Amino acid sequence: MMRFATLIKNPADWMKGAGPHSDVVMTSRVRLARNLRGYPFPGFSQERQRIELLERARPVVEELPEMRDGYSEDYTELSKIRKQVLVERHLVSREHAARSSGCAVVVDRKQSISIMINEEDHFRIQGIRPGLNLASAFEVVDRVDTELESLLPYAFDPKLGYLTACPTNLGTGMRASVMLHLPALVLTEQINPVIKAIGKIGLAVRGLYGEGTEALGNLFQISNQHTLGEAEPEIIAQIEKVIEGVVRSEVTARAKLKEDHQTMLQDQIGRAFAILRYAHILTSKEALNLLSMLRLGADLDLVGNCDRSLIDMLLLEIQPAHLQLNAARELSPEERDSMRADLTRTRLQSIDGPGSFPPSQSNNGGPASPTNDE
Amino acid sequence: MKCDVCENEATVFLTQIINGQMTTVNLCETCSKAKGVTEETGFGLAEAFLSPSHRTESDTMEIVCDACGFTASQLKKIGRMGCPECYAAFRDGLDGLLRNMHKGTRHVGKRPSHISAVAPQMLPRQRSAPLKDAPPPPPVAPPAAPPPDVAKLRAELDLAVKEERYEDAARLKSEIESLQPKASK
Ligand SMILES: [Zn+2]
Ligand SMILES: [Zn+2]
Numbered sequence: 195m196m197r198f199a200t201l202i203k204n205p206a207d208w209m210k211g212a213g214p215h216s217d218v219v220m221t222s223r224v225r226l227a228r229n230l231r232g233y234p235f236p237g238f239s240q241e242r243q244r245i246e247l248l249e250r251a252r253p254v255v256e257e258l259p260e261m262r263d264g265y266s267e268d269y270t271e272l273s274k275i276r277k278q279v280l281v282e283r284h285l286v287s288r289e290h291a292a293r294s295s296g297c298a299v300v301v302d303r304k305q306s307i308s309i310m311i312n313e314e315d316h317f318r319i320q321g322i323r324p325g326l327n328l329a330s331a332f333e334v335v336d337r338v339d340t341e342l343e344s345l346l347p348y349a350f351d352p353k354l355g356y357l358t359a360c361p362t363n364l365g366t367g368m369r370a371s372v373m374l375h376l377p378a379l380v381l382t383e384q385i386n387p388v389i390k391a392i393g394k395i396g397l398a399v400r401g402l403y404g405e406g407t408e409a410l411g412n413l414f415q416i417s418n419q420h421t422l423g424e425a426e427p428e429i430i431a432q433i434e435k436v437i438e439g440v441v442r443s444e445v446t447a448r449a450k451l452k453e454d455h456q457t458m459l460q461d462q463i464g465r466a467f468a469i470l471r472y473a474h475i476l477t478s479k480e481a482l483n484l485l486s487m488l489r490l491g492a493d494l495d496l497v498g499n500c501d502r503s504l505i506d507m508l509l510l511e512i513q514p515a516h517l518q519l520n521a522a523r524e525l526s527p528e529e530r531d532s533m534r535a536d537l538t539r540t541r542l543q544s545i546d547g548p549g550s551f552p553p554s555q556s557n558n559g560g561p562a563s564p565t566n567d568e
Numbered sequence: 569m570k571c572d573v574c575e576n577e578a579t580v581f582l583t584q585i586i587n588g589q590m591t592t593v594n595l596c597e598t599c600s601k602a603k604g605v606t607e608e609t610g611f612g613l614a615e616a617f618l619s620p621s622h623r624t625e626s627d628t629m630e631i632v633c634d635a636c637g638f639t640a641s642q643l644k645k646i647g648r649m650g651c652p653e654c655y656a657a658f659r660d661g662l663d664g665l666l667r668n669m670h671k672g673t674r675h676v677g678k679r680p681s682h683i684s685a686v687a688p689q690m691l692p693r694q695r696s697a698p699l700k701d702a703p704p705p706p707p708v709a710p711p712a713a714p715p716p717d718v719a720k721l722r723a724e725l726d727l728a729v730k731e732e733r734y735e736d737a738a739r740l741k742s743e744i745e746s747l748q749p750k751a752s753k
Pocket of ligand 2: 633634635636637638650651652653654
């Protein structure tokens, strides 16, 4: 199997790849909750029962065609920092990472499929794709699920569907979620009505980082709440339709910002770049918000020679566990802020920055090609 | 993310449903230790809530899942089931709960095609608990039933037709046919 270092050294498939609407949609994720008959759910089982299930299920999961030669680790073998890195990469949930004995995670080589064993349910099968591509993420987990189902006795009821620890997951056991970058909707103060409208049709919206209404880095996650009474393709089609609408609103808001408030926009992006490029202390909150502005600048061709995936990688790497893994030791918050700034300064050396965007250039180019007139 | 108690970075995260409300608790290492929630016992809260010794002896009238020993009041307290069989044991009132939570009360999505191939094997656990006054309710649709019961599928089909749920009916019909290829008229 793969080693942790090897897994983490390489950016995941979904970090490099561009998917549909990846200027606005960062990732699409689908996870299925599955349980075995004959075992209590992890939250109500004894440690020996969890270990027994793990010992039975883990070899089966590791041998699935998609997961072969991937990464597989028992949580008792994983340090807290490593677990947290997996959380920051969206490969395991925070809840799962908080557990230890009787828990394991299996990740495929491309980091696009992860299977958590003994999370809230016996299995959480997750697929992650770049851009707006829930259908493709579902296709992957659906295939893995069908393979697993032929090897292990699932708890399934004809009326209630897949039986899950929490009734909120009953039925399909499927949670489809999309991570969105919505800086223009936030800047133009249209985000709240959008969130309200989405909430009304039964989808959940939350800031990816930050508490309550605060969404650091203008990153939002939208997911389905209902899992019973609708088939998987219906649920996915509904979310994708809603997201298409949000994407249109964001793109319109961006165009309007560029059209009506170009000076303000360039000022914000220029300041973001300057701080990220030259600061020596960066808190996580500040870095997320500035990187969000820089990403917007890159998407609107206001920043020269700046690849979106460079920013997306930074968004991952500036997180606490990634910094500590990189430093190979635990870091105090102050040390982290300083290492975060070091990393950001280094990474941004390769891009030209907003200064290279000739202010005199008339807006005839449009957002077509990120050409760099020098 | 900040700790709910102090200002430190939270490293321990717990999500629970308490009285039907989803509650997430984020704690830093120090506070989690102070509260007795350490990494090693990520399940600690659930186990503290649910361990058999905490069950009150007087609750003999209470409905209990025969398979895992989970009680109705535990379900009420944490909003989760103890094991897959619990859905049969606590089926009374389940429809109402599900209606508030979901689009419907019947599953219409994916179905495992191998479900008949595997035998159930419920682990013996807490069967010793004396529950004289609470006879285990007959499961409405036992997830442990090995082969899908054709008679029951037929009954479901009848009901589906009566209720004009034709999509369900079509699905049930093909399910029945797939089970009895020779029984076609
Ligand atoms: Zn604290
Ligand atoms: Zn039970």
